[in-house]
Amino acid sequence: MITITLPDGSQREVAKGTSAMEIASSISEGLARNVLSASVNGVVVDANRPIETNATLKLHTWNDEDGKSTMWHSSAHLMAEALEAHYPGIKLAIGPPIENGFYYDVDFGEVEFSQADFAKVEKTMLELARQKNEYIRKEVSKQDALAYFTEKGDQYKLELIDGLNDGEITFYTQGNFTDLCRGPHIPNTGFIKAAKLLNVAGAYWRGDEKNKMLTRVYAITFPKQSELEDYLKLLEEAKKRDHRKLGKELGLFTFSQKVGSGLPLWLPKGADLRMRLVAFLTQAQKKMGYVQVITPHIGSKELYVTSGHWEKYGKDSFQPISTPQEGELYMLKPMNCPHHCEIFKSEPRSYRDLPIRMAEFGTVYRYEQTGELHGLTRVRGFTQDDAHIFCTADQVKHEVGKVIDLVLYIFKTLDFPDFLAQVSLRDPNNPSKYIGSDENWEKAERGIQEVANEKGLKTVVEYGEAAFYGPKLDFMVRDAIGRKWQLGTVQIDYNLPERFELEYTGADNAKHRPVMIHRAPFGSLERFVAILIEHCAGQFPLWLTPEQVRILPVSEKYNDYARKVATELNSYDIRALFDERNEKVGKKIRDAEVEKVTYMLIVGEEEQAGNTVSARKKGEGDLGKMSIESFAQKVDAEIKAMLAE
RNA sequence: GCCGUUGUAGCUCAGGGGUAGAGCACUUCCUUGGUAAGGAAGAGGUCAGGGGUUCAAUUCCCCUCAACGGCUCCA
Numbered sequence: 089m090i091t092i093t094l095p096d097g098s099q100r101e102v103a104k105g106t107s108a109m110e111i112a113s114s115i116s117e118g119l120a121r122n123v124l125s126a127s128v129n130g131v132v133v134d135a136n137r138p139i140e141t142n143a144t145l146k147l148h149t150w151n152d153e154d155g156k157s158t159m160w161h162s163s164a165h166l167m168a169e170a171l172e173a174h175y176p177g178i179k180l181a182i183g184p185p186i187e188n189g190f191y192y193d194v195d196f197g198e199v200e201f202s203q204a205d206f207a208k209v210e211k212t213m214l215e216l217a218r219q220k221n222e223y224i225r226k227e228v229s230k231q232d233a234l235a236y237f238t239e240k241g242d243q244y245k246l247e248l249i250d251g252l253n254d255g256e257i258t259f260y261t262q263g264n265f266t267d268l269c270r271g272p273h274i275p276n277t278g279f280i281k282a283a284k285l286l287n288v289a290g291a292y293w294r295g296d297e298k299n300k301m302l303t304r305v306y307a308i309t310f311p312k313q314s315e316l317e318d319y320l321k322l323l324e325e326a327k328k329r330d331h332r333k334l335g336k337e338l339g340l341f342t343f344s345q346k347v348g349s350g351l352p353l354w355l356p357k358g359a360d361l362r363m364r365l366v367a368f369l370t371q372a373q374k375k376m377g378y379v380q381v382i383t384p385h386i387g388s389k390e391l392y393v394t395s396g397h398w399e400k401y402g403k404d405s406f407q408p409i410s411t412p413q414e415g416e417l418y419m420l421k422p423m424n425c426p427h428h429c430e431i432f433k434s435e436p437r438s439y440r441d442l443p444i445r446m447a448e449f450g451t452v453y454r455y456e457q458t459g460e461l462h463g464l465t466r467v468r469g470f471t472q473d474d475a476h477i478f479c480t481a482d483q484v485k486h487e488v489g490k491v492i493d494l495v496l497y498i499f500k501t502l503d504f505p506d507f508l509a510q511v512s513l514r515d516p517n518n519p520s521k522y523i524g525s526d527e528n529w530e531k532a533e534r535g536i537q538e539v540a541n542e543k544g545l546k547t548v549v550e551y552g553e554a555a556f557y558g559p560k561l562d563f564m565v566r567d568a569i570g571r572k573w574q575l576g577t578v579q580i581d582y583n584l585p586e587r588f589e590l591e592y593t594g595a596d597n598a599k600h601r602p603v604m605i606h607r608a609p610f611g612s613l614e615r616f617v618a619i620l621i622e623h624c625a626g627q628f629p630l631w632l633t634p635e636q637v638r639i640l641p642v643s644e645k646y647n648d649y650a651r652k653v654a655t656e657l658n659s660y661d662i663r664a665l666f667d668e669r670n671e672k673v674g675k676k677i678r679d680a681e682v683e684k685v686t687y688m689l690i691v692g693e694e695e696q697a698g699n700t701v702s703a704r705k706k707g708e709g710d711l712g713k714m715s716i717e718s719f720a721q722k723v724d725a726e727i728k729a730m731l732a733e
Numbered sequence: 734g735c736c737g738u739u740g741u742a743g744c745u746c747a748g749g750g751g752u753a754g755a756g757c758a759c760u761u762c763c764u765u766g767g768u769a770a771g772g773a774a775g776a777g778g779u780c781a782g783g784g785g786u787u788c789a790a791u792u793c794c795c796c797u798c799a800a801c802g803g804c805u806c807c808a
Binding site for chain 1: 737
C-alpha cells in the first residue's frame with residue numbers, strides 16, 4: 089500500500105500502482121469524468137499512470153491551467169492526426185500548448201495550406217475525437233525512435249530525438265497517429281468536443297531565421313461547444329478594443345504612406361490627449377523633484393561612439409546624416425541618455441547636488457523591421473517620458489522606490505490594475521558579460537528586489553534578462569488581444585557614467601562616479617496611449633478625454649444658448665463643444681454616445697428660460713436638470729476625485 | 734528581413750475581362766424636433782503603384798509598396 093496526500097491534506101491508502109484516475113473515481117464519478125491529468129509530487133503526468141510510491145496528488149481538470157495545457161497538448165496531436173489524414177507525407181515539427189490553445193509547426197512541402205482548408209481539418213478532428221481514442225504512452229529506445237521517424241521521413245523529429253538521451257524517450261499514440269512526446273496527455277480524445285483553427289503563420293524551425301520556415305497552425309479546443317462560442321465572442325469583443333481601430337474612429341492618430349511607415353501622425357484629439365498626459369506626468373514629476381531639460385533630435389555620431397550605442401546598434405539603426413559642406417556625421421537620436429550625460433557634465437557636480445533627476449519628453453527614432461511595425465505599439469519615431477537619475481550607489485534603492493511610487497500613482501490614476509513587474513537580473517552562469525563591480529551589482533540587484541517587494545509589486549524574476557550595464561525592472565501589460573508589451577522601465581546603469589567619465593565631488597573631497605538610473609513610467613507615449621485606448625475601450629477617464637461635454641440643442645433655435653453654455657463651461661476649464669447640426673436630438677445623442685463623449689447636455693426652450701441644462705451621462709442616461717454652475721462643479725469634483733493621490 | 738493573407742469612395746464593405754455599387758459620413762434643401770438613427774436631392778473613386786497578357790484589365794499574371802496575422806529582431 090502507498091499513501092496519497094490530496095491538496096486538502098487528507099490522506100488515502102491505496103494499492104501500489106493505482107492511477108490518479110482510479111483515485112478520482114473513488115472520490116466521485118463526476119470528478120473522474122473531468123480529470124485531464126494529474127500532478128504527482130508536483131510533476132504533471134497522465135491521469136492513468138500508475139503511482140508507485142507515497143505521493144502528493146493534485147487532479148487537473150479544465151478549470152486549472154495544467155488541465156488546460158494537457159488538453160491542448162493532446163489537441164495538438166489530434167490536429168496533427170487530422171492534418172496527416174488530409175495531407176499525407178507532411179513533416180511535423182513541434183506542437184506545444186500555449187496560453188490560449190496550441191499550435192503545430194508543419195512542413196507542408198509543396199502544398200499550400202490556408203484558411204480555406206480550416207473547416208475540413210476541424211471536421212476531421214471532431215470525427216477523430218468522437219472515436220474516444222486513448223492516448224497510449226510507450227517508452228522507446230533511442231534506436232527504435234530514430235528508426236520510426238527515419239521510416240516516416242520526418243527529419244524534424246529525428247533532430248529532436250538526436251538531442252534526447254536514451255531511456256527518456258516516449259511516444260504517444262492515439263488512433264493511427266504516433267508522435268514523439270514527453271506527455272502528459274488526456275485519457276482519450278473524447279474530451280475534445282469543439283475545435284477551431286485560428287490562423288496560420290510562418291515560423292522558423294527552432295526559431296532561427298537561418299532555418300527553413302515552417303507553417304505554424306494555431307488552433308484551440310474546448311470540452312464544450314458553448315465554450316468555444318464564448319471564446320470566439322471574446323475575440324470579437326477584443327477586436328473592437330483594438331487601438332488601431334479605435335484610434336481611427338475617435339480621430340486620435342493616423343498614418344500616411346507618404347510620411348512613412350511607423351511614423352504616427354497625431355490628430356487634434358489625439359494630440360490633446362497626449363499633451364494632457366504629458367502635463368499630468370510633468371506635474372507629478374515636479375513634485376518628486378525632477379528637473380526638465382530639452383535636447384535636439386539629432387546628435388553627433390561621436391556621441392554614440394562614446395556611449396557604445398554606435399558599436400552595438402549602429403548597423404541596425406537609421407544611418408547617419410551628414411552636413412553638406414563638412415561631411416560631419418549626425419545620428420537621429422535613438423535615445424536621450426547620452427545627451428543627458430553631457431548636461432550632467434556641463435558643470436562640476438557635488439554630492440550635495442545628487443540625486444539629479446533629469447527629465448525630458450524626448451522623441452527618438454529607431455529602425456524597426458517592416459514586419460515588426462504595429463499600430464502605435466511598435467513605431468519608428470516615438471516620444472519617451474524619459475528621465476535619468478544621477479545618484480550615488482547608496483541612493484539607488486531609495487530612488488528606485490520613488491520611481492515605483494510614481495508608476496503606481498500613474499497606474500492607479502488611470503485605473504490600470506493589471507500589470508506585472510519583471511525584475512531582470514544577471515545570468516549567474518555568465519558573469520563575464522556584465523560590466524561594473526560585483527559589489528555594485530549585488531547591491532543594485534538586492535535593492536531592486538527588496539524595494540519591489542516593499543512596494544507590494546506582483547513580480548517575476550528573470551535571470552539573464554538584465555542589460556549588460558545593470559539590472560532592470562520592467563512593467564508589463566497586455567493589449568486587447570492578450571499580447572504582452574513592456575510599458576514602464578527602470579534600469580540601473582554603471583556603464584554610461586563610466587564611458588562619459590561622469591563624476592562628482594564627494595564629502596571626502598575626492599572624485600566619485602555616480603550611478604545612473606534610466607526610467608520611463610509610460611515607456612513611450614505612443615505605446616502607452618495604445619494600451620490605454622485598449623484598456624478603456626476608447627472610453628477615457630473624464631480628466632483625460634478630449635471632449636468631456638457635448639451640448640445638444642433640441643433644435644437650431646437654441647444654438648445661441650448652446651454656444652453660451654459651451655463658453656461658460658470653457659471658462660470653468662471644461663472641454664465642451666456643441667452640436668449645431670440640423671438633426672433631431674435623438675440623432676445627436678446617438679452620435680455623441682457612439683463617439684464616447686462622457687456628458688451630453690440637452691438644451692431647449694425650458695433650459696434656455698431657466699438658464700439650466702439637462703445632463704445625460706454616457707451609458708447611464710438622463711441625470712435631470714441643473715444649473716450650468718452646478719454641472720460644472722459636478723464635473724470638477726469628479727475629476728478631482730480621480731486625480732487624488 | 735522571412736512566411737501567409739489583404740488592398741474598390743472619408744469609413745465599413747459588395748462586385749467582377751466590356752472602363753464601378755451599397756450603407757454610414759459629407760454638401761444643399763425640406764423639416765424645428767425633448768434623451769440612441771426624420772425626409773429628399775447632390776457631390777465624391779486613374780478600383781494601392783508599376784509592368785505584362787488581351788481588341789479591351791479595376792477584374793487574369795508578374796513586380797513594388799502598404800496594412801494585417803505570425804516568425805526572427807528589439808535601445
